[in-house]
Amino acid sequence: MGAYILRRLLLIVPTLIGIMVINFALVQFVPGGPIEQVIAQMQGQGDVFEGFAGGGDDAGSQPIGDEQYAGARGLPPEFIEQLEKEFGFDKPPLERFLNMMWNYMRLDFGESYFRSISVTDLVLEKMPVSITLGLWSTLIAYVISIPLGIRKAVNDGSRFDTWTSGVIIMAYAIPGFLFAILLLVLFAGGSYWQIFPLRGLTSDNFQDLSWPAKIADYFWHITLPVVASTISAFATLTLLTKNSFLDEIKKHYVMTARAKGLSEGRVLYGHVFRNAMLIVIAGFPAVFVGGFFGGSLIIETIFSLDGLGRLGFEAAVARDYPVMFGTLFIYGLIGLVVGILSDLMYVIVDPRIDFERREG
Numbered sequence: 001m002g003a004y005i006l007r008r009l010l011l012i013v014p015t016l017i018g019i020m021v022i023n024f025a026l027v028q029f030v031p032g033g034p035i036e037q038v039i040a041q042m043q044g045q046g047d048v049f050e051g052f053a054g055g056g057d058d059a060g061s062q063p064i065g066d067e068q069y070a071g072a073r074g075l076p077p078e079f080i081e082q083l084e085k086e087f088g089f090d091k092p093p094l095e096r097f098l099n100m101m102w103n104y105m106r107l108d109f110g111e112s113y114f115r116s117i118s119v120t121d122l123v124l125e126k127m128p129v130s131i132t133l134g135l136w137s138t139l140i141a142y143v144i145s146i147p148l149g150i151r152k153a154v155n156d157g158s159r160f161d162t163w164t165s166g167v168i169i170m171a172y173a174i175p176g177f178l179f180a181i182l183l184l185v186l187f188a189g190g191s192y193w194q195i196f197p198l199r200g201l202t203s204d205n206f207q208d209l210s211w212p213a214k215i216a217d218y219f220w221h222i223t224l225p226v227v228a229s230t231i232s233a234f235a236t237l238t239l240l241t242k243n244s245f246l247d248e249i250k251k252h253y254v255m256t257a258r259a260k261g262l263s264e265g266r267v268l269y270g271h272v273f274r275n276a277m278l279i280v281i282a283g284f285p286a287v288f289v290g291g292f293f294g295g296s297l298i299i300e301t302i303f304s305l306d307g308l309g310r311l312g313f314e315a316a317v318a319r320d321y322p323v324m325f326g327t328l329f330i331y332g333l334i335g336l337v338v339g340i341l342s343d344l345m346y347v348i349v350d351p352r353i354d355f356e357r358r359e360g
Helices: 002-027 034-042 048-054 077-087 093-105 119-154 159-173 176-187 211-249 252-259 264-282 284-294 296-302 308-318 321-349 355-359
Strands: 062-064 067-069
Touching: 002 093, 002 321, 034 077, 093 321, 119 159, 119 211, 119 264, 119 296, 119 308, 119 321, 159 211, 176 211, 176 296, 211 264, 211 296, 252 264, 264 321, 296 308, 308 321
Parallel strands: none
Antiparallel strands: 062 067
16 A cells, blocks of 8 residues: 555656646636736726727737737836736746746745735635635535435435435535525525624634634634535535445345344444445545635635635636646645545545555
8 A cells, every 4th residue: 555655646746747737838828917917907997808808909909029918008118028027927938837836846836926925825824714614514514414325325215215305406406606695695684684794704803702702703604604515515425325325235245244133233334334435435535625625716705705716716817827826736736635545545444445456
């Protein structure tokens, strides 16, 4: 197992480089870089994409060197050249990419173009929100889905299985953002009850509270966002657990264990559980990473939470390349490491699995 983990760790480097190469190359063909963002703001356009909407000469395009910048009319070429130098665009793309990757390998992610703060500090500042949504959503989904899925499998075809399946399908069919808005309307002072706060991770007087009050205030604020981000994962995991248990229950070794006189609990949790949980554990990285990063953007926006989801989206819109590529590198690294941890969990659940023998 040690040799397998070592090979997986060594594969992280070329995999990350491949991810960064593809995204860096794609960005070179996307209009509206950071220089055009600065020019658009100086010209009072507010956003560079308003300049693209006009097109042609009406957009004020002017060739500067080998490039064209929308809205640059009236600005001296020396000013544009100074902007290029500050942003590093006076160097060819290959040199910029190599310098970026060398810095990333040393965990130096540079400084945001527009926020005057290092990317590392920016990510650490937004991390608590994403950790809250990703961690609690994943834990709650697994804690509820696994026992419920097991009970549905044991009582397959019963009334309990039927009506819970209906509830689960309805929960899965509801879009996360729509359910989040419904929670706001019902429980955050929209039209009915003012039970939970509308925005933020903590109250304004959080630092003045006692430790028990801080814990209560934290959970009071995260209840609605976590519930909204958990609903789809909860439905998926429940059905996945049920189907895994049904497949295992029908196998011969289960009938043999029952024929030997073992109790139903011993059969389910001593034999079936270990095999049925393999496919559920296999989906853990996708559930965790999805809830930690991608799935939090809409939830963060609706509940006015400032996390990594909003950070990545705003960086992409503003063409803040250090934040874009820095967070992409961090996301990719975490995803690859979590994939390795998933394989380790396979071995913990079922020691019979030997990845080295399979590769051989």
